[in-house]
Amino acid sequence: MAVVVGSSIQSRILCSFLGDSSFVRPSPASALHRLFRYNLGGKHVSMQLSRAFSGLANLLFYNGRCANSSTNLNPPLFEQPVMSRNIEEVPNSKRKCLRPGKVSPRRPVPDHILQPPYANSQKSPGISGGPEVHDELGIEKMRASGRLAAQVLQHAGTLVKPGITTDEIDQAVHNIIIDNGAYPSPLGYGGFPKSVCTSVNECICHGIPDSRELEDGDIVNIDVTVYLNGYHGDTSATFFVGDVAEEARKLVQVTKECLDKAISICAPGVEFNKIGKTIHNLADEHCYGVVEQFVGHGVGRVFHSDPVILHYRNNGRGRMLLNQTFTIEPMLTIGSINPIMWDDNWTVVTEDGSLSAQFEHTILITENGAETLTQC
Numbered sequence: 001m002a003v004v005v006g007s008s009i010q011s012r013i014l015c016s017f018l019g020d021s022s023f024v025r026p027s028p029a030s031a032l033h034r035l036f037r038y039n040l041g042g043k044h045v046s047m048q049l050s051r052a053f054s055g056l057a058n059l060l061f062y063n064g065r066c067a068n069s070s071t072n073l074n075p076p077l078f079e080q081p082v083m084s085r086n087i088e089e090v091p092n093s094k095r096k097c098l099r100p101g102k103v104s105p106r107r108p109v110p111d112h113i114l115q116p117p118y119a120n121s122q123k124s125p126g127i128s129g130g131p132e133v134h135d136e137l138g139i140e141k142m143r144a145s146g147r148l149a150a151q152v153l154q155h156a157g158t159l160v161k162p163g164i165t166t167d168e169i170d171q172a173v174h175n176i177i178i179d180n181g182a183y184p185s186p187l188g189y190g191g192f193p194k195s196v197c198t199s200v201n202e203c204i205c206h207g208i209p210d211s212r213e214l215e216d217g218d219i220v221n222i223d224v225t226v227y228l229n230g231y232h233g234d235t236s237a238t239f240f241v242g243d244v245a246e247e248a249r250k251l252v253q254v255t256k257e258c259l260d261k262a263i264s265i266c267a268p269g270v271e272f273n274k275i276g277k278t279i280h281n282l283a284d285e286h287c288y289g290v291v292e293q294f295v296g297h298g299v300g301r302v303f304h305s306d307p308v309i310l311h312y313r314n315n316g317r318g319r320m321l322l323n324q325t326f327t328i329e330p331m332l333t334i335g336s337i338n339p340i341m342w343d344d345n346w347t348v349v350t351e352d353g354s355l356s357a358q359f360e361h362t363i364l365i366t367e368n369g370a371e372t373l374t375q376c
Contacts, residue, residue: 001186001197001223001234001360002205002294002329003127003304090202090353095217097353098201100342101210104167106193107174115183116227116303124190131307132300132325138231139364142300142325145182145226145233146362146373152176153224153235154376156196160239162216166198169222170209177226185225185232185303192346197223197236199347204291204331204339204356206346216242219252221358225303234299234327235374236360247334248355254286255332255357258311262330263363266370268322276310279330289337291356294348296327299362320365325373329360 090097109115118125134142156173174195177184184195192208199207199221200214207221214220223236238252258279265274275296283290296309307318311330335354341347350356364371 001225003297098203098349101212103193103208103210107195109178109183113178113181113183119188122191128302128305131321132298132305133321134300134323139323141229141231142364143373145228145231148180148182148228149224149226149233149235150374150376152226153222153237156222157237157239160220160241162242163213165211165213166209167211169198170194170196173224182226182228185227201355202350202353204348204350205294205358206348208344208346214241217244219244219248219355219357231301232299232303233374234360234362236329236358238357238359251288251332251334251355252357254288255330256359258282258330259328259359259361262328263361263370263372266320266363266365268320268365270320272307272309272318273314273316275328276312276314279311280313283332289333291331291333291337293339294331296329298326300325322365324365325362327360327362329358331356331358
């Protein structure tokens with residue numbers, strides 16, 4: 001799943017599954033008040049970028065709902081609208097804008113299932129300050145968690161059809177993860193209420209499964225993370241619902257190609273910024289936008305850790321390490337790349353209602369390149 005972090009390199013907010021809200025009103029007690037200024041009654045959150053890129057990670061990988069801060073650190077380097085759209089239909093399309101449905105109660109997890117530390121805290125633990133580099137035992141556990149995540153995602157994809165609700169998909173994902181002795185990593189992370197993210201049409205990421213039925217012509221990203229034997233495996237894919245228009249099919253196809261091509265250039269010693277360049281170049285060839293506010297991340301013993309993986313062109317530093325694991329998860333759009341967050345503090349949609357697609361894999365850096373852990 002994706003994560004939110006600030007980068008002084010490009011003066012941007014980067015957001016991921018950590019559910020951090022660069023776009024929402026801050027709540028008291030959160031460290032984010034040091035970085036964000038919210039004007040009550042206004043429509044913008046201003047981000048103050050006064051630290052180095054790496055130093056921001058521990059603050060931004062946090063699902064805070066901070067209150068208004070009177071602290072004015074530096075002039076804002078970024079402003080992001082947080083208003084809801086008033087349109088019912090997407091411009092130049094018969095498709096209706098996505099609307100929230102009813103969310104069912106949180107599903108229980110048996111006591112014998114090993115749970116991550118954050119499971120019942122309702123708080124995000126933040127991002128680990130170091131990379132996930134594994135010994136032989138750790139690699140085998142990462143392979144096991146990645147394989148299970150891939151199998152769960154594959155099963156979830158077979159359920160996608162017109163008429164099924166995303167809540168029904170969540171129930172199936174929850175059950176199969178539990179049946180395999182694992183914990184659904186999203187559940188309880190920063191208060192996230194479900195076991196999987198389901199992002200439909202213009203939803204960029206972090207969609208909460210609810211009572212809305214999938215409709216013929218929809219596309220839906222299903223983002224699965226499992227916690228098995230103390231290790232997280234994280235993956236996602238975008239699926240077609242019934243008869244999907246060629247415009248949407250092409251977007252999904254190119255997004256998958258962006259992920260595959262990015263993985264192909266990974267190897268020990270390769271600079272992380274080559275990932276963003278590779279993805280952005282291919283997206284440009286097809287005139288698609290690359291969402292910049294959401295990033296990939298280290299994954300393993302913790303859900304989110306260093307490094308931060310930017311999917312757009314950047315001058316970030318850092319190189320890949322042997323036996324390191326992290327995710328790559330590009331999000332492409334047909335139109336605007338600007339995100340708007342719903343009042344649930346999780347669901348993020350495109351500003352103009354244009355379609356968005358995402359694919360994600362957890363990879364392991366090997367002597368010969370990269371091994372994709374989240375595939376069947």
